[in-house]
Amino acid sequence: MKRKKEILKAEKVLSMSKSTKKRISIIAKDIKGKELFPEKVDLAKKSLGNLKSLPI
Numbered sequence: 001m002k003r004k005k006e007i008l009k010a011e012k013v014l015s016m017s018k019s020t021k022k023r024i025s026i027i028a029k030d031i032k033g034k035e036l037f038p039e040k041v042d043l044a045k046k047s048l049g050n051l052k053s054l055p056i
Helices: 018-031 038-049
Strands: none
């Protein structure tokens, strides 16, 4: 059985030049894999480390 693939339409697409797209891709590559908020991540690890079980 073949699945029918949906055709997705882009909404609110911004038009930009090739140089702008290139700059954005370079910045995205630089940011990828980095922790942007190391202080908040450490605080969350400490606070979650003190919990034995999460109340549900």
